[in-house]
Amino acid sequence: MVSTSRTAHSIEVTAEGLQEELARLQIQKQALERELAAVVAHLGSVQRALGALASVIGAPADEAPEDEDIAPATSRPDHDEDAHKQYGRLTEQIMKYFTEVGDVDVRARDVAAALDRDADSASINAVRSTLDRLVASSRVQRAGRGLYRAGRS
Template sequence: MISVARTMHDIEITAENLQEEKYRLEAQRQALERELAAVVAHLGSVRTVLGVLRDLIQVAPATATAQGTRGVAGMPRPETPRAPAASARPQRGRTSATTSRPGVGDDAGQGRYGRLTEQILEYVAAAGTGVRARDVAAALGRDTDSGSINAVRSTLDRLVATSRVQRAGRGLYLAEPS
């Protein structure tokens, strides 16, 4: 027969374990909420950039038509029906999602993302040796959560893709030699 004292002890241990699990799950939930917020913000910026690129794609054919019938790298362009050039150009005073946000579409001072890219380039160049994304984020004060660190990591990956930064090893980034 099992003693009452042993049963009570087992129940207390189970309750303590569940309490610890509850704290761990709450911390994990909060971390996931922060990461989701960072992903949502990044998705919004990607949508904004895609909107700007779509506007540029619409403007580019009108500009190319005004310059002649040559396309990219001097190759003849295939003829396609186009809307009148005046309607394809962006209107001044327009308040769309691409122009109403600060830092997007304004030439007076770079937007937040251009400044981040320049800050990252300056830090990597000054380091002189391979640096990790987490170190760059910490140096720029952007190591508050995984979303901010991932934004720095994504920017570094884009800089590698455009040959402005090179990989020095797994997870290491190095400035391109001048």
């Protein structure tokens, strides 16, 4: 028969191992959420670029070139279309925010909080990714490490 102290020790060791696994899984989940937010943002950029190219070559915007292995916009699941619409709304909300705050430096987390999108790291990272795209298109300026400012008109 196994002693009580040995059983208790075994339970403690198992609990400690599970706590370490939980911490590791939470970190992995956060990393995957950030990666997913970045992929969704990039997907939107690629879809807009394909739409722009399609309009230049005269093809309907919802069709990809034949040699591409990309599904047309009409075949995307509803949640992808919702994410795309939310991306557009997020860009508009961010630009409106910068219009309201004027010529001040703000952090992505502050922008996310002002837009009520600071509930989790994925939402904050979506704001951060959108800010980076707005910097790339010169609609917003990077004022320093982690700081953004309205772009000059």
